[in-house]
Amino acid sequence: MATLQAIVSEKIIAAGGAITFADYMSEVLYHPTLGYYNRMDMTIGERGDFYTSPMVHPIFGHCVARQIRDIWKQMGSPDPFVILEMGAGTGALARDLLDEWDRLQQLKDRHDPIIGQQQANPVGKTIALRYLIVEQSPILRDKQAETTSEIARERIEWYSTLQEIHDYGSLLGVIVSNELFDALPVHRLTFENGRLQERYVTLSDLPGEDEPSFAEVTGPLSDDGLVSIFPDEMLNLMEEGDRFEVSLQWGTVIRQMAAALKEGSIITIDYGDTAPEVYWTHAKKGGIRCCYKQALVTDPYVRVGLQDLTADADFSYLQRTGEAVGFTTTWFSNQSEFLEKFGFLDKVTELQRMAFKDLRADFEMQRMLTLYLPQNGLGGLCKVLVQQKAANAE
Numbered sequence: 032m033a034t035l036q037a038i039v040s041e042k043i044i045a046a047g048g049a050i051t052f053a054d055y056m057s058e059v060l061y062h063p064t065l066g067y068y069n070r071m072d073m074t075i076g077e078r079g080d081f082y083t084s085p086m087v088h089p090i091f092g093h094c095v096a097r098q099i100r101d102i103w104k105q106m107g108s109p110d111p112f113v114i115l116e117m118g119a120g121t122g123a124l125a126r127d128l129l130d131e132w133d134r135l136q137q138l139k140d141r142h143d144p145i146i147g148q149q150q151a152n153p154v155g156k157t158i159a160l161r162y163l164i165v166e167q168s169p170i171l172r173d174k175q176a177e178t179t180s181e182i183a184r185e186r187i188e189w190y191s192t193l194q195e196i197h198d199y200g201s202l203l204g205v206i207v208s209n210e211l212f213d214a215l216p217v218h219r220l221t222f223e224n225g226r227l228q229e230r231y232v233t234l235s236d237l238p239g240e241d242e243p244s245f246a247e248v249t250g251p252l253s254d255d256g257l258v259s260i261f262p263d264e265m266l267n268l269m270e271e272g273d274r275f276e277v278s279l280q281w282g283t284v285i286r287q288m289a290a291a292l293k294e295g296s297i298i299t300i301d302y303g304d305t306a307p308e309v310y311w312t313h314a315k316k317g318g319i320r321c322c323y324k325q326a327l328v329t330d331p332y333v334r335v336g337l338q339d340l341t342a343d344a345d346f347s348y349l350q351r352t353g354e355a356v357g358f359t360t361t362w363f364s365n366q367s368e369f370l371e372k373f374g375f376l377d378k379v380t381e382l383q384r385m386a387f388k389d390l391r392a393d394f395e396m397q398r399m400l401t402l403y404l405p406q407n408g409l410g411g412l413c414k415v416l417v418q419q420k421a422a423n424a425e
């Protein structure tokens with residue numbers, strides 16, 4: 032059976048000697064059977080190559096549920112209501128979000144000690160909630176079914192693309208993703224000879240190697256749309272040798288999400304920042320991060336298909352793209368502030384009180400803080416963007 036390296040190398044030869052980094056990343060992450068997210072033996076989570084917020088502690092999913100409940104109420108408590116999660120990984124967010132949604136729904140006395148009276152179910156009735164998961168990986172779709180409870184599974188509908196949803200375009204609800212945008216294939220750009228150019232992936236002819244190996248060459252931009260992702264002022268500040276990663280799919284996915292909704296919001300949680308900061312952070316060395324067995328490595332051309340590749344998302348571009356299709360930004364901040372807004376610190380205080388006599392409470396609190404601490408942790412590096420379909424928008 033052909034290896035992933037051999038498949039990529041065939042693609043390079045068929046393309047005349049070079050492919051874009053986005054094409055390379057598509058293959059190594061999403062090849063239908065050998066790509067990182069589609070391999071039979073893929074493992075994400077603490078025993079795998081990396082972990083994400085939903086895998087750290089259920090409080091993350093609980094806070095997302097509270098945010099969605101706020102949106103549901105602002106929309107006039109529609110029934111039925113849809114929560115659509117795109118790129119659901121192990122299914123941990125779906126599990127915790129649905130648990131918290133049901134807990135809030137069942138509050139008989141309409142008072143929540145953590146988040147207050149106004150959050151509880153205003154009418155006490157159970158609404159028809161549909162939970163849709165759009166997940167490209169069949170292996171992960173199976174994993175998500177294992178992670179979620181039987182009751183939750185009855186409400187979950189799985190799809191491999193947004194367009195497969197039978198009522199795509201008329202959904203009333205919220206689309207949420209965590210670490211989807213940083214996993215979308217990016218183009219590698221470089222500022223060389225006074226102009227923006229692109230780095231392509233080619234074959235390196237090192238003698239005596241059994242497997243093909245890869246190298247980069249510089250060439251003209253593969254798509255004119257790549258320049259329009261950068262703000263104008265940034266184009267004037269680029270310096271010789273600067274490197275940037277941008278994804279045309281950031282815009283494509285936001286537009287597809289927007290088109291799925293008749294009314295509602297898009298919640299995007301991801302590594303990244305607004306421009307130009309998101310690009311300056313990595314300008315001197317490029318912003319591709321590879322994860323292998325919980326360690327960060329910089330070479331995307333080793334362990335092909337066995338290590339994860341990511342690049343920070345440009346939240347300014349996501350906002351601009353949303354605005355162009357009738358969405359306004361209603362919230363943008365870092366993960367710490369998002370968690371604080373939805374009762375995170377009350378839970379920490381509760382655990383702090385218990386930690387004196389219960390070591391498990393201390394352990395749990397430490398895990399929770401991984402989600403929150405802003406310096407170089409998920410709390411600061413991950414941002415949360417909420418975009419809402421403006422009233423009367425087409």
Ligand SMILES: C[S@@+](CC[C@H](N)C(=O)[O-])C[C@H]1O[C@@H](n2cnc3c(N)ncnc32)[C@H](O)[C@@H]1O
Pocket residue numbers: 068083084085086117118119120121124165166167168171191192208209210211214215
């Ligand atoms: C980095 S993982 C994050 C998983 C999960 N959201 C979490 O936080 O643990 C990226 C996920 O997005 C999925 N994915 C990537 N591109 C996708 C696409 N175009 N459509 C649906 N799922 C996609 C991957 O298969 C994977 O489940």
